[in-house]
Amino acid sequence: MIRKLVLPVRRALGATVRRLFNVLPRERRFAVYRNFVDCDPEPSERLVLKIAETREELEACFTLLHDAYVGNKFMKPDPSGMRVTIYHALPTTTTLCAKYDGEVVGTLSLIRESVLGFPLQRIFDLNALREKKGNIAEVSALAIDRRFRKTGGSILFPLMKFMYEYCTTFFDTRHLVIAVNPSHIEMYESLLFFTRLSANVVENYDFVNGAPAVGATLDLRTAPEIFRQHYASKPPKRNLYAFFTQVRLPNIKLPPRRFYTTNDPVLTPELLDYFFNQQTRVFSQLSDRKKSLLHTIYDLPAYRAVLPALSENTHDVAVRRRHRRFSVRCPAKFTVVTPEGAERRVNLEVVQLSRYGFRAHALAAVPINVWGEVTIQLGPAEVSRIHVSASRESGDGMYGFRLGEPDLIWRKFVNALYSGSTQADLENATRFMTER
Template sequence: VIAVNPRHIGFYETILCFRRLAQRTVSHYDFVNGAPAVGAHLDLGTAPAAFARRYKGLPPEKNLYHYFTRTPLANLQWPTKRFYTTTDPVMTPALIDHFFNRRTQAFATLRLRELMLLHSIYDLPDFKNVLPPVPEDAPRSEMRRRTHRRFSVRCPGEFSTRQFGIRRNFELTVFECSATGFRVHSANRLPAGSAGTVILELGAADWSVMRVTVLRLGSQDRHIALIRIDHDDLAWRKFVGALGKASTHGDLEQATQFV
């Protein structure tokens, strides 16, 4: 989903196969300093077919379908990652200081809640010296909201439970996790309220086996479930410890230091 200036929407519709969300234009979009904007969307699952139709019969130099699906791009390489994360930390204290204290005055415009949220995310000691301090009289309720931080991941696994004496297994994918639980998507609905064992593939060489309980299913999507961890293991503690404490992508490779 994108929001672009109405003057440019034709490019996204004609060249990149986007479709408008609605004909209504937002006259003052705060995210881009008050410029007008219109929304559009592209389903990445069906995009290859849309591009194939749009560029059928065109030569390679004018064919984006050929470019996106057939052209080898040697400079684009998947990173070597220990864990199946979808977002990795990249900002070091030195980089934050350079871009937000020295080159710009971005921190000066932060609201109190934004400042406290920033401190909850970059909570290692080395970051405190480059972040603006939280006022002494600031309410701490905002900080308590993030007692258990959540992380975006994509870890396949299997939940096993017994119902009426019969063992049932459910394949699932964890897409969000914290130290105490995680959210999953599964092709078959998980039985709410059931306890069992989950086996998760945290990375190519990291596995976790834990006792868990399915707390509830999603109100809008019943194939999404919230799961509570009843008894974790060392692999899981390494995993969430690294996600919460690693300051850069490279730190994730040394997960044991964060247990």
Template sequence: MSQIRRSSFRKSLHQQLRGLFRKFPQSIRFPFYRRMVDCDPAPDSRLELKIAESQEELEACFQILHDAYVSSGFMKPHPSGMRVTIYHALPTTTTLCAKFDGRVVGTISIIREGVFGFPMQSAFDLTQVRAKGGKIAEISALAVHPEFRRTGGAILFPLMKFMREYCAEYFDTRHLVIAVNPDRIELYEAVLYCERLQENVVDRYDFANGAPAVGATLDLRTASAVFKQGYGRRPPRKNLHRYFFELTLPNIKRPSRKYFTTNDPVMTPELLDYFFNQRTQVLPQLDDRKKSLLWSIYDQVEYRPVLPLMQGSADHGHPLRRHQRYSIRCPGTVEFDLGGQKQSFVLDVIEISLSGFQAESKISLSLEQDGWAEIDLGHNKRSRVEVRLVRHRETEAGNFYGFKLSDPDQTWRECVAALEMSLTSGDLA
């Protein structure tokens, strides 16, 4: 009983001290937060950061997340002892984990916009973020094991560094968005230079059990310059700019990819069934529209036995394309004969299928032209194909063009076949 009273007293004292500290002006509070940063440039060799991909790693991540959310009041205890959402089931979500001596001690999930959008979209307006162009990823499900929360960021900062590198270098992401408790928003603003999406606090954020939340964003395209201005002259353990943008940590295990894909799916049919049908009822509880979308994503025959059956019509306005499209980010060029002269244009390919591809061009192109495209689909995987420019779509993010292939070459066919046959990113390594 006395231990409970001491714990309650300390919690009350900390709350009072935080309340007093908030009365200081922001010009004092924010520099104070930044001086508290402690990022070890040489973490313990027993620390490993990687994509969570096995049943054991994912289950440990979901358990740590469950306990953290329950203790914070963001969810009610679940019989499974895990926090699992439908977003974790999508190939556009990647869960990272921090392991110490082989034991999972921290986790964070990165959610690219997929068929279900973002969790935050139910409460926050992302219009201004979208207007800047570039892909968005929601950072969610951040949790560190209680035994490692008082280690001065020894787990948190390496995990966040891996997250930033993964988003910028592998996940095709420009903007990060996050929903945090109002009590913690200033740490994100001061230490990570996040900007609030809106001034007002959302009183009830359903994705966190109705708890209040504040939305924030970070532009990865400008983050390096911002961090350099704030941290550039600080010593190594206080210099988040050097830590996040210049330092290479051998503790980070980066994904191995044969092709320049932008997703790292890990959900095999067995894992999907275990987490979302057996341990929880996430899939059976979906409405028919979401079930239909899930079927369109996992269209390989191996997934059919574990996907939820629909109660009504299977037609929900989402007809399947003749050829499945695959997300990719790779460089290329296209050459057209314009007035008797060959002219080449740089492309940024973002999507491919067996019959064509979609790409961004900084220079305007005219439709209904025939030419030749050279695309680097992966390391030493260059394809040269005859194409016809058939579509143009102008958006706030840029100009995107659709190309139809006359006849895919062997490299192109091998790439698409590999993407079609693979169940997880491990199949493409």
């Protein structure tokens, strides 16, 4: 997938030197790769990195991806001139883009786990990774405009930094996973310190037209220290540690959020219809099961008209309302009175909520079935206070809480989540949330 990383190294080495290079010990090769890093800490202000959110931006991303995949024989040309998959239709997927002079010149997609899972899980086992703490996201659909592939990492590395900041700041992601061509895996291993999911190469990965693939993962919580050890002593343009963890790029336009939600869905019914019905046949070619799951994801009246029709044997499953839950990352404090009459406070991080309760990670033990008050910071200026009790503990300090009578702030916030599917829906529905 990441051919853009390989090109500068290959051009520099040449065919003959490359053959000698390939017989070097693994760590010596990796050290050479790292000497070719080119991450400008002050990229041109003509470069802007943002979430693709308009029809024009998304279409440009999908077109760029299509041309890159066709050129690498990862897909056959599509009549639409775009590469669009069912994973792009999910509200848990975010497409990032790099724009130069207003034109999209780079893109990648981050796919959070959903009822459809991940593209690579059909060939790689993620069970061991799921047993570890933290959410997983697959990095997919990476493409750089051909005109910028000869400029080293002028687009790629800023896009990677944007991905790193977005995952660690907004997307609540700890583990990244990738599926890449075997000829490119050493670049991920040497530069970014991905580790392989398995020792085997999958010879036929249908998601990329049957090309071989290697799976790998990166723990974003431990990555900074590894980067520090290998890059901290290098000059600024080769210091990926400083580039990822210390340098501030004004080129990156992180999404403004009023609330501590963890997704940035942008697909309105009109956009879904345009990309997945009108321009491509993605929806019509889905299996009955995936059509049914899509209806449970977008279970709002405004979306029903653009979703694929259900066959009779799947209709009952799809229209059955699910107990919807929403991913958030809200700091909170639970206060309870002990039998001795003293107040005890426990710091929480609320990670999931619904109409009826929430799940939170606690830094200390929480008494079960004891009522107290929780103060939840829903956003920088939005605080909710609710009577709650912990109903169960599911291990690793994770607790489920049930609600007493929610306050007005909580009710309006949760009602807004249920009534819309895009980040704009949430902002519009809660614009006057603090009014009594």
